[in-house]
Amino acid sequence: MNVSLDAGRLAGGRLYQRVAEQLAAIISEGEYSPGSRLPAERKLAERFEVSRPTIREAIIALELAGFVEVRGGSGVYICDGESDKLASTNLDVGPFDILEARILFEGEAAELAAKKITEQELAEVREALEDMVTENEGEPICEKADERFHMLIARATKNDAIVSVCSHLWALRNSSPVSARILEKVRQAGSKPRIEEHHAILEALEARDGAGARAAMREHLTRVIQQLLDATEAEAVEEARRAVMHNRERFNLIG
Amino acid sequence: MNVSLDAGRLAGGRLYQRVAEQLAAIISEGEYSPGSRLPAERKLAERFEVSRPTIREAIIALELAGFVEVRGGSGVYICDGESDKLASTNLDVGPFDILEARILFEGEAAELAAKKITEQELAEVREALEDMVTENEGEPICEKADERFHMLIARATKNDAIVSVCSHLWALRNSSPVSARILEKVRQAGSKPRIEEHHAILEALEARDGAGARAAMREHLTRVIQQLLDATEAEAVEEARRAVMHNRERFNLIG
DNA sequence: AGTTTATTGCGGTCTGACCAATTAGCTGGT
DNA sequence: ACCAGCTAATTGGTCAGACCGCAATAAACT
Numbered sequence: 397m398n399v400s401l402d403a404g405r406l407a408g409g410r411l412y413q414r415v416a417e418q419l420a421a422i423i424s425e426g427e428y429s430p431g432s433r434l435p436a437e438r439k440l441a442e443r444f445e446v447s448r449p450t451i452r453e454a455i456i457a458l459e460l461a462g463f464v465e466v467r468g469g470s471g472v473y474i475c476d477g478e479s480d481k482l483a484s485t486n487l488d489v490g491p492f493d494i495l496e497a498r499i500l501f502e503g504e505a506a507e508l509a510a511k512k513i514t515e516q517e518l519a520e521v522r523e524a525l526e527d528m529v530t531e532n533e534g535e536p537i538c539e540k541a542d543e544r545f546h547m548l549i550a551r552a553t554k555n556d557a558i559v560s561v562c563s564h565l566w567a568l569r570n571s572s573p574v575s576a577r578i579l580e581k582v583r584q585a586g587s588k589p590r591i592e593e594h595h596a597i598l599e600a601l602e603a604r605d606g607a608g609a610r611a612a613m614r615e616h617l618t619r620v621i622q623q624l625l626d627a628t629e630a631e632a633v634e635e636a637r638r639a640v641m642h643n644r645e646r647f648n649l650i651g
Numbered sequence: 652m653n654v655s656l657d658a659g660r661l662a663g664g665r666l667y668q669r670v671a672e673q674l675a676a677i678i679s680e681g682e683y684s685p686g687s688r689l690p691a692e693r694k695l696a697e698r699f700e701v702s703r704p705t706i707r708e709a710i711i712a713l714e715l716a717g718f719v720e721v722r723g724g725s726g727v728y729i730c731d732g733e734s735d736k737l738a739s740t741n742l743d744v745g746p747f748d749i750l751e752a753r754i755l756f757e758g759e760a761a762e763l764a765a766k767k768i769t770e771q772e773l774a775e776v777r778e779a780l781e782d783m784v785t786e787n788e789g790e791p792i793c794e795k796a797d798e799r800f801h802m803l804i805a806r807a808t809k810n811d812a813i814v815s816v817c818s819h820l821w822a823l824r825n826s827s828p829v830s831a832r833i834l835e836k837v838r839q840a841g842s843k844p845r846i847e848e849h850h851a852i853l854e855a856l857e858a859r860d861g862a863g864a865r866a867a868m869r870e871h872l873t874r875v876i877q878q879l880l881d882a883t884e885a886e887a888v889e890e891a892r893r894a895v896m897h898n899r900e901r902f903n904l905i906g
Numbered sequence: 907a908g909t910t911t912a913t914t915g916c917g918g919t920c921t922g923a924c925c926a927a928t929t930a931g932c933t934g935g936t
Numbered sequence: 937a938c939c940a941g942c943t944a945a946t947t948g949g950t951c952a953g954a955c956c957g958c959a960a961t962a963a964a965c966t
Contacts, residue, residue: 460716461715500760565816
């Protein structure tokens, strides 16, 4: 039973990634039950019509993702971890979901940060904001400063879990192919008035105004969503949404 | 400048893991600055005295961990987000931070869930709660039901990013050795009145009372923190906190 | 100087081989 | 019939060398 490889062109062109995806797919579909052994590398190479090194690379990817356990001389065994992990590990999350989550979570984080932020951290946030202003033309730099701005606020909470969550949300945004496409459109459409909103957040932080920071953060992200909706024609949005729905069963395991 | 391999026997016997570790080490030590290019795979193979496939596997591990970016035909480049990602990817997050984050985030999630939850999902939540009640003696099962309860609420938001974040928080909790030690103490101390709190959340969800659900969730998690504080002697907490601080510099890159 | 084309280096992949650990199977004795 | 011990097949682990296509750079051409 051979499996066509070019079927799923979702992940990066790397061959091992596509193989790892398919491998993960057939595992999650129950072709091999948890705890059982996967076919030998050589057999898999034959089945997927790739070489053994490629299979090994794919297995390493699965191993690092926690899907399988490799026992030397014996075989590759499927971890008994729940399907929850599989489904949620690297699900392809759309940009709207991410922004909605950021509204909720970063709003709370900003409120907490306002109460805990130090003068030095405020200076760093201010610096990030200035970077956004001065280098507004260079998009990538601006975006980096944006990330820095938000992550600095998360860090100001002095809570590693919050930092981890915000970092995770940002990683979701950067890894999602759907997000990439839509964000590209937004970039083309230009994004000017973002600085004022960031400034409002900064002011609330400086005033140690928790509720104000929360409100400013929510306002800011809400406007981002609005802009995203405006910049994206309804048809494109629908297409993206459908793509997300379509990909939901599957999972891209490579970040 | 060759690097001895058998020096670090920390990770599993897999060669690629040891190589990946050393590679990550020399990167973090600044031998190659962020954004710059790593030596060619062949050169690295020569330097580490291993074969190219092994170097490739190590690079894949680093790539999956988010340390480097592989650009076909060009080279392997060190990601610029280094210190952020390194510090947050596998940071050992303490249970207090996690619970504080859950108070903020799951509170918001509960509020949103209350507005969107369906009858069927409510039934599932109810079922999870019943599992917690009936199997209160069997700790592991009870804990599983607890996770199910909270994740079902996250899922009820119909927002994959929120699901991903909650799953991420739970994974942090399960992976942290510090959390494990402290949570063990809490288990020994027993945890009875948790059911009422969960029930209050469920009732608010049933009433589609967003603010009420948020309040109930925050109340619940706040009490968990309180119980955690009570059950854990101050000295143990301090020890755990110190352990976290100590581990912050380091990073285990292999999951 | 600007544009196009060759060159060079790099990752991407394949083949085939040998080693080491594990395991199944066989052999022999009891 | 059963069990200990050994053998051999299987499997992952690693290596060496090769070829391809892409990318960046240098050279040649216009």
